[in-house]
Amino acid sequence: MPYVNTLDLVTAAKGRGYAVPAINIVDPLTIKAVVEAADSVGSPVILQTSVKTVKSAGAGVLHFAAKEAAENASVGVSLHLDHCPDREVISLAIRQGWSSVLFDASDRDLEQARKETAEVVAEAHAAGVTVESEIENIIGVEDGVGSDESRHSYTVEQLVEVAKETGTDLMAPQLGTAHGMYSAQPVLLPERVEQILALCDIPVVLHGGTGLSNAEFDEFIAAGVTKINISTALKHAYMKTALEYLKQCEASNKWEPVKLFEPMIAASKELFVSFADIFHSAGKDGAGKGGAQ
Numbered sequence: 001m002p003y004v005n006t007l008d009l010v011t012a013a014k015g016r017g018y019a020v021p022a023i024n025i026v027d028p029l030t031i032k033a034v035v036e037a038a039d040s041v042g043s044p045v046i047l048q049t050s051v052k053t054v055k056s057a058g059a060g061v062l063h064f065a066a067k068e069a070a071e072n073a074s075v076g077v078s079l080h081l082d083h084c085p086d087r088e089v090i091s092l093a094i095r096q097g098w099s100s101v102l103f104d105a106s107d108r109d110l111e112q113a114r115k116e117t118a119e120v121v122a123e124a125h126a127a128g129v130t131v132e133s134e135i136e137n138i139i140g141v142e143d144g145v146g147s148d149e150s151r152h153s154y155t156v157e158q159l160v161e162v163a164k165e166t167g168t169d170l171m172a173p174q175l176g177t178a179h180g181m182y183s184a185q186p187v188l189l190p191e192r193v194e195q196i197l198a199l200c201d202i203p204v205v206l207h208g209g210t211g212l213s214n215a216e217f218d219e220f221i222a223a224g225v226t227k228i229n230i231s232t233a234l235k236h237a238y239m240k241t242a243l244e245y246l247k248q249c250e251a252s253n254k255w256e257p258v259k260l261f262e263p264m265i266a267a268s269k270e271l272f273v274s275f276a277d278i279f280h281s282a283g284k285d286g287a288g289k290g291g292a293q
C-alpha cells in the first residue's frame with residue numbers, strides 16, 4: 001500500500017477498539033524493521049521521527065526509506081514528525097513530504113501558541129499534511145525537546161476551543177503520562193480523553209506510552225485514544241540488543257556490521273509486534289487509503 005495520510009489512519013481507528021501504534025524510528029533500518037513487522041501482523045503504523053533523527057539521518061533519506069518500505073507493504077504506513085517547536089524543521093518536513101507533523105507550541109504562551117499553530121495548520125494543509133498540536137507540555141524531555149515541569153496547562157474547554165479555532169487535526173493533551181522511563185507511578189487521566197471527545201471529534205493522541213501496563217493502555221483506548229506514541233521502548237530494545245551483540249564481537253574479536261544489524265532489526269520487529277497486540281491494531285490493516293503523497 002502506498003504511503004498514506006496520518007489523519008486517515010487514525011480516523012479509521014475511531015470506535016473500533018484499537019489505537020494506531022506510532023513508533024519513533026531512528027534510521028532506515030528501524031523503518032524497514034517496523035514496517036515489515038506491521039505488515040506481518042496486518043497493523044497500520046505511523047513512523048515517527050524526532051527532530052534530532054531528522055537532523056542526524058537527513059530528511060531525504062528518511063522520507064525515501066519510509067516510502068520504499070510503505071510500497072512493499074500491504075498496510076497503511078505514514079511518516080510523522082514528532083515534537084517539533086522549530087518552525088523551520090516543520091516547513092522542511094512539509095516540503096519533504098511527511099504525512100504529518102506535531103507542532104509543539106507548549107513552550108509558548110497561549111496566545112502565541114494559538115497564532116503559530118494556526119499558521120502551521122495553514123502551511124501544512126496547503127500541502128495535504130496533517131497537523132498534531134500540543135499546547136500543554138507533556139512532562140519529560142524527549143530527544144532534547146521538552147521540560148520536566150508542567151509549564152502550561154489548560155482546561156479541556158480551552159484546549160478544544162484552540163484546536164477548533166486553529167484547524168488542528170490531532171490533539172496531544174496532558175493525560176498524566178510522561179516521556180522516558182517512569183521513576184514513580186504516574187496519575188493517569190483517561191477521563192480527559194472522554195471529556196475532549198465529548199466536545200469535539202478531533203482525535204486524541206497518547207504520548208509517553210513506554211512503561212504503562214496493558215490494562216492502562218486498554219483504559220486509554222476505551223476512553224477513545226486512537227494514536228499511541230512509543231519512543232523510549234524502541235530505543236532501549238535497539239541499543240541493548242546492539243550492546244549484547246557487540247559484547248560477543250569483542251569476545252570473539254570478529255567485527256561484522258551487517259551481522260550486527262540482524263539482531264537489531266529482529267528486536268525492533270519484536271517490539272512492534274508486541275505493541276500491535278497490546279493496542280489491538282493487529283489485523284486492522286490501516287484503512288486510510290486517501291491522502292497519499
Ligand SMILES: [Zn+2]
Binds near residue numbers: 142179
Ligand atoms: Zn511525545
